[in-house]
Amino acid sequence: MHEETLKSTETENIAQTVAREIKRPFEIGSEKHIKRVALPPGWTIEENDDEHLLDRPIRISGTAYAHDADSFINYVNRHANLATSTIFCQANYENDEMLITSIIDDHTENEPAWGAHRISFSPRHSVEYKNWVKNNRRSMPQVEFALFLEQNLEDIANVEGMPTGSQLLEMALQFEANQDMRLKSHVRLQSGGVQMQFVQDDDDATIARMTMFDKLSIGIPVFWNAEPYLINARLRYRVREGKATFWYELIRPEKVFEAACKTIIERIKSETELPFFFGTSAR
Template sequence: MQMEQHPNLADSLAKEMKAPVELLIGAPGQTRRVALPPGWTLEERDDETRLGAPLRKRAKVRLLDADSFIEYVKRHGSLVDSTIWGKADYQAGKVEFVSIINDHGEDDTKPQWRDHTARFSPEFSEEWRRWFGGNRKPMSQAEFAAFIEENLKDVASQDGAGLPTGAQMLEMALSFEASQDMRFKSAIRLANGGVQMSFTQDDDDQTLQKMQLFERFAIGIPVFWNGDAYRVDARLRYRVREGKLTFWYELIRQDKTLEAATTTLITKIREQTGTPFFFGDPFSQ
């Protein structure tokens, strides 16, 4: 029995009928309601899966790189009904994009379901993961020397900037490693902005080991996987306790570097898709 949809029709029939009565709402293949006798529950069934093809596109996909995200939006979206949303927490190092393929357009008479989405979170480069992950974490002399040697190729210098080269950082790191069994004795600030440290062995106070410590250095690393490299400045810090040195580095405004890389990525997405772009959460409550 086919009937027009009515707010209380199914409930009324459920109280009066002794046997199930099927009410088809809309065209076959769409959701239909079934009114059951008293004491039974009201169920919903969807026969769309029995059709030869879905009535409309629905999907929730996650892409792994910017090119795939762009191509998916271009393949399934439209300039009228699709949107792209972006949100970022640069301090926490989080960036995410989501495209709603069937979003509401400007025509109020043609609402959409907003259930076909594509998500993309840019993958950070290995270099960024290492330096960002170790930011402000104390390390022993041996640990810091090993870290510098492992990531030596990331150290960058500029002419006239007074920053150490990779070779100088390596020399300093090796001096740390050679001095790890010695006690810290003194530190003298140099005219070039560095610090010269003196170490002495526990059993011979006359034996001195000197090395130069750079208070500031720079690294050149890509922010996102397979992306362009950016310069990030860093401060080198140390603490002396019981004659032992602890080192750490502090990245200077790495959030601005991440913001710059994200802005470049947004420009690429906008230009290649032509889709309206918004900053925010499209599904916030």
């Protein structure tokens, strides 16, 4: 048997003997934050935490959750200490995810800490952003597509070379007016749009023409309570048996999400001045 094991067994025997003789718990071999207590035979230990009865907690703990960047920054600046607080960021731009956490009582270079006081912030997507992303690349019948454009007309941005909101509204109304007609032909124009020719099924002489734009721009906030960003989209269509379906394709929306996240990140860095790390901190 090793010498250390012999010493440990010997110490344990002594502790049990002393506890049995004096008939009360006996502390032996404690060090730093570890206490070793021998109990007389048949004794048990119950632990009661009465911290809630004190005037104030022994230390600050818990995690707060902010809904916007302002709240996160204000909370951090209220509680943080430049010497003991840090910020960690998990960013997955392709999946539209970002989580920022400030550890108010983090480890320092020379001293460990509990890391029990935190605030986290995951920016909430705006209603407009969720709506356009949810319907991205979703094929819609003519009337449904027209209704979608009408309901979200306020999101259309006035950008040179792109259709205005009123032009898209006119296009949507033409979609509705021609919903019972058959698409006879469609010709791509030099301007980039598509000219469509509709006819009645029983009367090819009755012709209605309209021009469909091939792209648009929307100006919407990516996050709730944040500034808007410009997102371009392509307008697409498919014809089957004389009926057309339409959809749009957002152009690199993940890059717009990344830009919106980086704006928040830079603001947090600037207004808190805390050490900032990309990654996670587990406890």
